[in-house]
Amino acid sequence: MKRDMKTLVIVIHPDIEKSVINKRWIEELNRHPDKFHVHQLHKIYPDGKIDVDAEQKLVEQYNNIVFQFPFYWFNCPPFFKQWLDDVLTYGWAYGQQSGYKVAGKKIALAISLGIDEKEYAATAKYKYTLTELTRPFELTFEYVKADYRPLFAYYGIELNSRKEWIEKSVPRYMEFLNSFYRDVQQE
Template identity: 55%
Template sequence: MKTLVIVTHPSLETSVINKSWVEELKKHPEKYTIHELYKVYPNGNIDVEKEQKLVESHRNLVFQFPVYWFNCPPLFKKWMDDVLTYGWAYGSTGDNLKNRKVAFAVSAGIKKEDYSENGRYQYSLEEVLVPFKITALYCNADYRSFFAFYGAEYEPSASEVKKSAQDYFNFIENL
C-alpha cells in the first residue's frame, strides 16, 4: 500500500518549498498518492466519506502544509474537524488510524533559531506542532514526528530547495 500525502497549501503553484516537495514525490507515483486539498476542495466543502475511504486505502499518512500563524492553513483544520470523526478515527469503534504511521511535513517562514526558548518566538516548532501530535496520538496512530524546512521567507537558494526535497523524500521513505 502507498503513502497518502495530504497537501494543504492555498497557493501551491507559487510555493517554493512545498511545490518542490510535491514535485519530488510525484517522481514516485508507485509509492505516493499526492492529494491537494485546495485543488480538490476550492470551495471548502469536504466529501467526508471520500476522504475517509482515501485514508483507509493507504498504509501511511503524511500531512504537508506551511505553518500559518503558528498553526495550519484553515482548510486542513476543517479537514481534521470533518474527517476525523467519532466512530471512524477515535472512540470505542473508531480505529481507522490505529497503528497507521502518521507524520507531518511543514515549511516555516521563520528561521530555526527563532523557534527556541531563547529565540524571537520562545517556542520550538516541535512545541508549536504539539496539537497535531496529540491529535494523532488521540486517534491511536503511530506518530512518526515531523519534517521541517525553516526560513522559507528568506528566499532559499536552489540548492537549499533541492536538498530539502531530497531530505523530505528520505524522511518519508524511512517512516
Template identity: 55%
Template structure:
C-alpha cells in the same frame, strides 16, 4: 501500501518549498499519493467518506503544509475536524481506522530555525507549536512519527541547491516512517 500525502497550501503555484516537495513526490506515483486539498475542494466542502476511504487505502499518512500564524492553513483544520470523526477515527463505537497507521507532518516555516527555541525570538520550538497535531494523532491511536521541516522560507534563496537537498531529505523522511 503507499503513503498518502495530504497537501494543504492555498497558493501552491507560487510556493517554492511545498511546490518542489510535491513535484518530487509526484515522480514516484507507485510510492506516494499526493492529494492537494485546495485543488480538490476549492469551495471547502469536503467529501468526508471519500477522504476516509482514501486514508484507509494507504498505510502511511503525511500532512504537508506551510506554517500559518503558528498553525496550519484553515482548510487542513476543517479537513481534520470533518474527516477524523467519532466512530471512524476514535470513539467507543469502533473508531479505530487510524490505529497503528504511521502518521507524520511535513512543514515549511517562514521563520529561521534559531527563532524556534525557548530562548529564541518567539519562545516556542516548532515541536511545541505542532504538538496539537501529535496529540490528535495519538488520541486516534495512530503511530505518530514526528515532523520534517524546512525553516526560513521568508528569506530563502532558491538557487542555493538547498531546495533540491530539502526535497531529497523529505523523501528520505517519508520513506523511513
C-alpha cells in the same frame, strides 16, 4: 479492505502555484507514483466542501500518511483544521467499537517554515520549538490511536528562496518520506 503500500501525502496549501518549496516537493513526489500518492486538498475541494466519506475511505487505504503544509501564524492552514474536524468523526476515528479506523497508522507532518530554526527556541524570539507548537497535532493523532511520528521541517524560506537552497530541501524530504515507505515494505 486492501491497504496500499504507498505513503499517502495529503498536501494542504492554499496557493500551491505561488509556492516555492511545497510545489517543488510535489513535483518530486509525482516522479515516484509507485511510492507516493499525492492528495492536494485545495485542488480537490476548491469550494472548501470536503467529501468526508471519500476522505475516510482514502485514509483507510494507507498505513502511512504524511500531512504536508506551510507553517504560518504559528499554525497550519485553516483547511487542515477543517479536514481534521470534518474527517476525524466520532464512530470512525474514535469512540464506538467500530471507530479507531486510524489506529496504528503511521502519521507525520512535513512542514515548510519561513522563519529560521534558531528563532524557535525558549531563549529566542518565538519562545517555543516547532515540536512544542505542533503538540496539538500530536495529541490529536494519539487520541485516535495513530502512531504519530517525528515531524519533518524545512526552515528559513523567507530568507532563502534561491533555487539551490530549495533544491537542498528535496533530498532531505525524500529521505524522510522514504523511511515511511521502507517501514511499510518491512511489515
